Amino acid sequence: MTITSRLYPALAAVLFAGAAMPALAAQEVNNAELLRLIKAQAAEIKELKQRLSAVEGHNTQGAIAAEHTGTTAVAAGDESSRRDAQVGNAIADTRESEMAVAMARGNGGGSAGGGSGVRWGRGGEAGPTFRSDDGFFTFKPDGRLLFDVSRTSGSNFESRNITGSQVTSARLGGEGTIGALGYHVEADFADNEVALRQTYLTYTTQVFGQRTRFYLGNFLKDLGTEGSSESARVPFMLRNAATAVGQPVVSYFGLGAQMRMWGDGWHASLSISGNSPNSSTSGSNTDSTTYLTRAHWTPVKGADGFLHVGSWYYYEKISDGVTSINNTPAIAADYNDNLAVSASSIANPTQDHGKGFELGGVYRNFWMMNEYGKRTIDSRTADSVSRHGSSFAAGWMITGEAPGFSQRSGSWKAVKVNDPVTSGGWGAFELAGRVDHYDYADAPRGGxxxxxxxxxxxxxxxxxxxxxxxxxxxxxxxxxxxxxPDAGNTLSMRAQVVF
Incomplete structure (x- = not known):
């Protein structure tokens, strides 16, 4: 057997391994290891090609020495060219496999350091993020679906003992970046109405060496830990009493401008905003104008957790179109509008101001948060009235995940699940408890x-x-x-997807 004939089976084995290896390794190794293996195979094929060429040259010289004439040399050259072409095609196929595997692994064919492609699951959301070759443009369609069912029993008033279901939120929109510029457009379909929610432009830069983002549009206010969090991220189905009682007339959203700055273990924000786009007084009266600031600090942090301290304050000039204030936030379930603390309405309001305090933290897979909010309302025809809300909450991630509270922003984010159900696991379980207190007693006939x-x-x-x-x-x-006096029990369930 000649050297050439011994090389053919070896070459065939390498080519077979090059075709089969990506399929086998995709289940066991990560993308970087897979690409390294494929490149090593390509290098080995190249080396075999060089050795094969050397052997072909040696055999050709031997054939000439054995008095095989020019015809034999031409035939050997043709055979060598054919084998060169086969090896070249094998190398090309290997490189195509490398690209295909990279795309299948989510790289989009780009290099490990970036490039164009699609990335799924960014920020704990199920939607895709599209990215240009140079990363200058990104786009992500996003939204959410929240379905609730609720049952109340035990009240002395039968009209409070009701059962029902609703689409609490169905949002659809998109967000993206153009270099340092960003945008977000989102419409919310809820309570038989359509309203714009997160709809703004952003610009991200460095100010005094700290990452800073400027917002222009309709944005979620930075109001306490839960008021500054998306409703799909807070650990309970309702936001706590501190933010529900303390919120201004224009509520959690407002159209205006905001600046947020983040540092090492702290953040601060300033905003000025008017009515949200769906306000009933917009277009017929001067907007209510809210000036809001919030800051949080993490004085203690380590590998096991951190301590959170925060506060907020706002002043609001109330629009002349607002003739009275009588906000009664739900206390048990979003569906049941009859479950609320009431007080006499405050006529002819001129201004209000609110303040709040936050104290809590995270330790391993446990979290705790205390919040207090106070709102004082002034009127042209009545004395000032104050309303108070307080909340104590704590939770335990039973399966060991880190709680979804962010020390960077001081708000609730997505939980990173260690063992997802969609990968054959159990998912993550969280047990949480909260006590909320609503106090309107300072108002006339306040409850x-x-x-x-x-x-x-x-x-x-x-x-x-x-x-x-x-x-x-x-x-x-x-x-x-x-x-x-009245008391009862409410059982609520929710199914949600954020994409």
Missing amino acids: TGKSYTLGLNWYLNDWSRLMLNYVHWNTDNKVGGFQG
């Missing part, structure tokens, strides 16, 4: 109320969650259709 919430959250993966909230509540209203 009081408390709620005790026990929640169980099942995170199927980073972007989907099932929630179960049991709430025992009590109210003592002095005005409205549900006067006097």
Whole structure:
């Protein structure tokens, strides 16, 4: 057997391995290791090609020495060219496999350091993020679906003991960047209405050496830990009493400008905003104007957790189109509008101001947060009135994940699930409890109320969650259709997907 004939089986084995290896390794190695293996195979094929050429040259010289004439040399040259072409095609196929594997692994064919392509699951959301070759342009379609069902029982008033379901939120929109410029457009379909939510432009830069982002448009206000968080990220189905009671007339959203600055273990924000686009007074009166600032600090942080301290304050000049204020936030379930603490409406309001405080932290897979909010409302025809809300909450990630509270922004983000259901695991489980206190007693015929919430959250993966909230509540209203002491229980469930 000649050297050439011994090389053919070796070459065939390498080519077979080059074709089969990506399929086998995709299940066991990461993308970087896979690419390294493929490149090593290509180098080995190249070396075999060089050795084969040397052997062919040696055989050709031997054939001439054995008195094989020019015809034999031409035939050998043709055979060598044919084999060269086969080897070249094998190398090309290997490189195509490398590209295909890279794209299948989510690289989009780009290099490890960037490039064009599609990335899924960024920021705990299920949607794709598209990226240009140089990374200058990005785009991500996004949205959410929140479906709730709720049942209330035990109230002295039968009209409070109701059962129902609703689409709490169905949002659809998109976001992206153009270099340092960013944009976000999102419409919310809820309560038989359509409203613009996160709809703004951004510019990200460095100010005093700190990362800073400027917003222009309709944005979520930086109001406490839960008021500054998307409703799909907070650990309970309702935001806490501190932000629900303390919020201004223009609520959690407002059209205006905002600046947020982040440092090492702290952040600060300043904003000025008017009515949100769906406000009933927009276009017929001067907007209510809100000046808001918030800051948080992490004085203690380490490998096991951190301590959070924060506060916020706002002043609001109320629009002349607002003739009275009588906000009554839900205390047990978003569906049941009859479960609220009431007070007499405040006529002819001119201005209001609010303040809040935050104290909590994270330790390994445990978290705790205390918040307080106060709102004082001034009127042209009545004395000033103050309303108070407070909340104490704590939670335990049973399966060991880190809680979704961010020390960088001081707000709730997505939970990174260690063992997703969609990968054959159990997902992540969280047990949480909260006590909320609502105090409107400073207002004429103002009521009081408390709620005790026990929640169980099942995170199927980073972007989907099932929630179960049991709430025992009590109210003592002095005005409205549900006067006097009353108590009951509300059981609510939610299914959500964020993409």
